[in-house]
Amino acid sequence: EAGVAQSPRYKIIEKRQSVAFWCNPISGHATLYWYQQILGQGPKLLIQFQNNGVVDDSQLPKDRFSAERLKGVDSTLKIQPAKLEDSAVYLCASSLDPPTSGIMGAQYFGPGTRLLVL
């Protein structure tokens, strides 16, 4: 079974530029998550989708971050304009069911996109 795919793996941009990340979840997984992981910290949830609807975006800085999941499969996360403090690893994860479902709700992570903002 193919895992969660993310691209690009690395991105270097200057502050105030825009950047977009792409995620393809495990086939059949209804729930998709985007996390931000700053160096030395655990992942922080940015947004959670159930199919193509947003379940939780309370931690998403909506003035500069946006995300969509058209057709309930692939998702893109965009930052516009980027700030220095956005330098982090952006992780995409997916699960078969919402997290309350035990192993069925367990989240499987992609390799991440490492963003450096100069």
Added chain:
Amino acid sequence: GEDVEQSLFLSVREGDSSVINCTYTDSSSTYLYWYKQEPGAGLQLLTYIFSNMDMKQDQRLTVLLNKKDKHLSLRIADTQTGDSAIYFCAPIKAAGNKLTFGGGTRVLVKP
């Protein structure tokens, strides 16, 4: 304090057992997961425990849960150099059904 706390670092000799500890605040957590992150990689699901269990064993991994003290531990038997990584404890936060990650414990296995 933080919702999930872990010690920062653990050093262990190859072949010994490792014990990684985690404390959490949300007593209503239903599932508690352990993830492993190797350098430059995403998070790999290792194991999980349901809140009505106090122990779960999976090959070299043993998870212990003390729900009264809100303490979770992961024991790795016969630790190998390939076990060197960062380990994250992640209980489900009942409000909003979200995973909450600790800061991770960096495990270094010495030959």
